[in-house]
Amino acid sequence: MTTATSLDTAAIRAQFPILSREVHGQPLVYLDNAATTQKPQSVIDALSGYYGTMNANIHRGLHTLAEEATTAYEDVRKQVAAFIGAASHREIVFTRNTTESLNLLAYTLGARLRPGDEIVLTAAEHHSNLVPWQLVTQRTGAVLRFIELNDDQQIDVDTARAAINASTRIVSVVHMSNVLGSIAPVAEIAEMARAVDATMIVDAAQSAPHMPVDVSDLGADYVAFSAHKMLGPTGVGVLWGRRDLLADLDPFLGGGEMISVVTREESSWAALPHKFEAGTPNIADVIAFGAALDFLDEIGMDSIAAHDAELTHYAVERLSRLEGLDIYGPADPADRAAVIAFNYRDIHSHDVATILDRSGIAVRAGHHCAQPLMRTLGVPATARASFYLYNERSEVDALVEGLLEAGERFGFAR
Amino acid sequence: MAANRESQNPVELDELYRDVILDHYRSPRNRGACDDATVSAEGFNPSCGDEIQLSVAIVNGTLSGLGFGGSGCSISQSSASMMTEAMTGRSLDSAREMSLHVQQMLTDDEFDLDSVDLGDLEALSGVARFPVRIKCGLLAWKVLDQALAIATGESVSDDSDIPTRVTSA
Numbered sequence: 001m002t003t004a005t006s007l008d009t010a011a012i013r014a015q016f017p018i019l020s021r022e023v024h025g026q027p028l029v030y031l032d033n034a035a036t037t038q039k040p041q042s043v044i045d046a047l048s049g050y051y052g053t054m055n056a057n058i059h060r061g062l063h064t065l066a067e068e069a070t071t072a073y074e075d076v077r078k079q080v081a082a083f084i085g086a087a088s089h090r091e092i093v094f095t096r097n098t099t100e101s102l103n104l105l106a107y108t109l110g111a112r113l114r115p116g117d118e119i120v121l122t123a124a125e126h127h128s129n130l131v132p133w134q135l136v137t138q139r140t141g142a143v144l145r146f147i148e149l150n151d152d153q154q155i156d157v158d159t160a161r162a163a164i165n166a167s168t169r170i171v172s173v174v175h176m177s178n179v180l181g182s183i184a185p186v187a188e189i190a191e192m193a194r195a196v197d198a199t200m201i202v203d204a205a206q207s208a209p210h211m212p213v214d215v216s217d218l219g220a221d222y223v224a225f226s227a228h229k230m231l232g233p234t235g236v237g238v239l240w241g242r243r244d245l246l247a248d249l250d251p252f253l254g255g256g257e258m259i260s261v262v263t264r265e266e267s268s269w270a271a272l273p274h275k276f277e278a279g280t281p282n283i284a285d286v287i288a289f290g291a292a293l294d295f296l297d298e299i300g301m302d303s304i305a306a307h308d309a310e311l312t313h314y315a316v317e318r319l320s321r322l323e324g325l326d327i328y329g330p331a332d333p334a335d336r337a338a339v340i341a342f343n344y345r346d347i348h349s350h351d352v353a354t355i356l357d358r359s360g361i362a363v364r365a366g367h368h369c370a371q372p373l374m375r376t377l378g379v380p381a382t383a384r385a386s387f388y389l390y391n392e393r394s395e396v397d398a399l400v401e402g403l404l405e406a407g408e409r410f411g412f413a414r
Numbered sequence: 415m416a417a418n419r420e421s422q423n424p425v426e427l428d429e430l431y432r433d434v435i436l437d438h439y440r441s442p443r444n445r446g447a448c449d450d451a452t453v454s455a456e457g458f459n460p461s462c463g464d465e466i467q468l469s470v471a472i473v474n475g476t477l478s479g480l481g482f483g484g485s486g487c488s489i490s491q492s493s494a495s496m497m498t499e500a501m502t503g504r505s506l507d508s509a510r511e512m513s514l515h516v517q518q519m520l521t522d523d524e525f526d527l528d529s530v531d532l533g534d535l536e537a538l539s540g541v542a543r544f545p546v547r548i549k550c551g552l553l554a555w556k557v558l559d560q561a562l563a564i565a566t567g568e569s570v571s572d573d574s575d576i577p578t579r580v581t582s583a
Contacts, residue, residue: 024426347488348486348487348488349487350462350464350486350487350489350547350550351431351487351488351489354427354430354544354546354547355427358426358427365462366461366462366463367462367463371463374463380463380465380485380486381462381463409427409431409436410436410440410488411436411440
């Protein structure tokens with residue numbers, strides 16, 4: 001579709017109907033992609049196409065609609081497996097979101113922990129990879145340890161080594177920080193985890209949309225991510241796990257679909273991955289997620305990563321030139337993916353976001369579901385701009401212009 | 415695309431960011447704990463992290479002094495600053511009444527600005543036009559209500575409409 005260094009954003013943008021709308025009389029500049037991405041027409045069509053032509057409950061119906069819907073749903077499972085280099089589609093479990101995938105792991109793996117066992121997280125975790133483990137410590141007496149940031153606000157091999165030891169049972173780390181944009185050296189951390197016989201979990205909610213993620217390269221035991229951050233619909237999460245490990249886990253939720261034989265007293269479980277998909281799943285959104293993966297595959301994750309890097313570089317360069325602008329995260333833009341958290345002047349990020357919104361520019365402001373990281377950074381909140389494959393340099397220019405206007409409103413000269 | 419963005423709707427933003435509000439944000443009044451405080455309370459908005467600590471000196475049924483601390487956006491902090499000024503010297507009843515009026519102004523579309531004299535506090539009326547910022551403006555007043563309730567030994571209502579958690583300090 002394009003070269004490896006830049007994307008034809010005009011052609012891409014034409015496929016996202018929402019990008020042609022206006023906000024407060026201005027063209028929408030959508031820079032909140034780390035929260036959720038916009039959806040191409042093909043995804044929207046797949047969603048309504050399912051309900052318009054195929055709607056049926058899956059796996060148990062014997063009629064044509066049920067068969068078509070089941071095939072479409074299971075085809076996406078195979079597609080996801082190929083997308084992340086999984087050994088089998090049986091290693092792909094559909095959940096509601098990354099949060100549910102991580103809760104599934106915390107609930108099932110956590111049940112095996114004993115007092116004194118250690119769960120290693122990082123200082124940069126989203127609440128979704130922190131709170132479930134806090135619940136585990138309350139139930140089991142296990143303790144949390146944290147991999148700290150280095151002086152460049154990155155998770156590195158040395159800070160990881162300081163946290164992992166013989167008592168470590170679980171290591172669960174965020175691959176790409178939703179605040180700092182930094183990439184953790186997951187493969188190296190996975191080796192350390194393996195050396196002490198600990199389970200290695202990767203929160204790939206931010207990385208899977210932005211870079212090629214191959215589960216065998218990561219060396220992880222489990223990987224979690226969400227469809228809605230990579231052009232897909234809300235309500236679909238993925239949990240990938242090594243087949244032997246998933247087979248060994250107890251179920252998370254009980255109910256229909258996840259059983260084999262049920263008597264009044266007990267039940268046996270369905271084969272993988274259905275053991276972990278109790279009840280009617282989110283059929284329509286899973287099928288639409290398939291259209292999103294088609295879209296990403298057609299462009300290519302390498303091309304997307306290159307585009308994001310190019311745009312992030314440009315944005316860091318332009319923002320850095322603004323007087324009174326602080327950027328959080330690694331100093332070298334090459335060390336961060338498409339997320340830039342910042343504060344401008346002494347204007348609170350909520351005021352920045354409100355003022356930018358009046359120019360049609362959507363950014364996130366606040367603690368980004370990472371309150372402990374905010375405390376580590378020593379700030380109550382930040383603004384955050386995050387990019388995706390449809391964003392352009394002109395939108396970075398609009399952001400810079402919007403910030404200058406915010407500064408003027410608060411009494412700062414340009 | 416970036417050109418001429420300054421032609422945005424200046425009226426609406428001006429309604430939110432009135433000069434009085436920006437002035438209180440840049441030069442907060444009564445910042446810090448109040449001397450001789452007889453009661454204190456604090457609150458925060460979990461969704462955005464704004465926080466206010468309030469201390470009040472109540473002598474013979476009159477609010478003789480107020481001080482506030484905390485951090486947050488211009489609306490939350492200037493609302494607190496303006497409140498400490500406007501409440502100083504008021505009786506408990508009068509303070510409660512003003513707090514009610516300000517909260518009505520922030521949340522009630524039908525509120526008639528001419529029905530009460532709110533003085534400078536009227537500058538907060540524009541906040542009502544920005545739904546996601548209303549809780550910023552309300553925070554200080556919720557904390558005040560809490561402090562006054564503690565001072566008079568009343569039970570504190572748990573207002574679930576307002577995502578503000580107030581704890582006595």
